[in-house]
Amino acid sequence: MSESVKIDDLVKEPYLKVICYPMIDFNIAIKRVDELKSLKVNSILFEGRTKIDKLGVIGKGCVSVVVKASTSFGILALKIRRTDANRLSMKREAKMQSMANSIGVGPKLFDATDDFLLMEFIEGCSIIEWLKRIEEYKIERIRRVVKELLDQCYRMDKLNLDHGELSDPSKHVIISENPVIIDFESSSVSRRVSNLTKIVQYLFIGGPMAKKLMQILGIEDRKMIIESIRNYKREKDLTSYLRLFEILNLE
Ligand SMILES: Nc1ncnc2c1ncn2[C@@H]1O[C@H](COP(=O)(O)OP(=O)(O)OP(=O)(O)O)[C@@H](O)[C@H]1O
Numbered sequence: 001m002s003e004s005v006k007i008d009d010l011v012k013e014p015y016l017k018v019i020c021y022p023m024i025d026f027n028i029a030i031k032r033v034d035e036l037k038s039l040k041v042n043s044i045l046f047e048g049r050t051k052i053d054k055l056g057v058i059g060k061g062c063v064s065v066v067v068k069a070s071t072s073f074g075i076l077a078l079k080i081r082r083t084d085a086n087r088l089s090m091k092r093e094a095k096m097q098s099m100a101n102s103i104g105v106g107p108k109l110f111d112a113t114d115d116f117l118l119m120e121f122i123e124g125c126s127i128i129e130w131l132k133r134i135e136e137y138k139i140e141r142i143r144r145v146v147k148e149l150l151d152q153c154y155r156m157d158k159l160n161l162d163h164g165e166l167s168d169p170s171k172h173v174i175i176s177e178n179p180v181i182i183d184f185e186s187s188s189v190s191r192r193v194s195n196l197t198k199i200v201q202y203l204f205i206g207g208p209m210a211k212k213l214m215q216i217l218g219i220e221d222r223k224m225i226i227e228s229i230r231n232y233k234r235e236k237d238l239t240s241y242l243r244l245f246e247i248l249n250l251e
């Protein structure tokens, strides 16, 4: 069940616990409600499979709680910094996400403050749920999603933006009409990039559905994939990327 709560009411129980999770603090809540006003958030929609007490939220991680929000820009996702998060501000993540947005990657970022990120809400399922149901999809759809995901990773590699958490992307890629990479908190522009190699390794080598995906795409030789990943790692150019595409039967 969904419950819509105006932001001025967020300082009351039980909502207080969601805007300053996990430690309730009335003063922090008041400050955060002001920040939400500056972000033009009108109300929070408590819905989602994850629960904080009895309130539904979209997601909950080590640094944040994510909820659906009704704003002057429409329904968006609001990432709320946890009061026990290991960082003081969301602004670095916002900077990384807007870099990703510049090449068409990630949910579109609308605004950010120290405690909040306001971004496009992506309707869909996690890549792990999608992979588990892979046999239900048409081959064209599977090819298109995999191709698009690899392409986004290649574009991030070219931009020298390393996502940082794609070795296990199970919670960091949402499959909507297209795949959408989320959560840029660990991203960096000063690390060796390995987005594409990590995703290919997960999808075709080490991940839970690797064998199935190889079978569906008619790839017989795993060694060829490993070899072309190595080649791409060395060259990181369009030719080695296209060669990988060819080996994965994605053309
Ligand atoms: N823009 C979005 N649209 C829809 N759902 C989202 C969006 N952003 C995040 N989510 C959901 O919220 C969950 C938590 O988001 P995110 O991974 O960014 O938070 P986190 O605190 O960094 O988590 P973790 O500690 O796991 O890294 C995601 O797994 C996803 O299910």
Ligand SMILES: [Mg+2]
Pocket (backbone or CB within 6 Å): 061, 062, 063, 183, 185
């Ligand atoms: Mg995270």
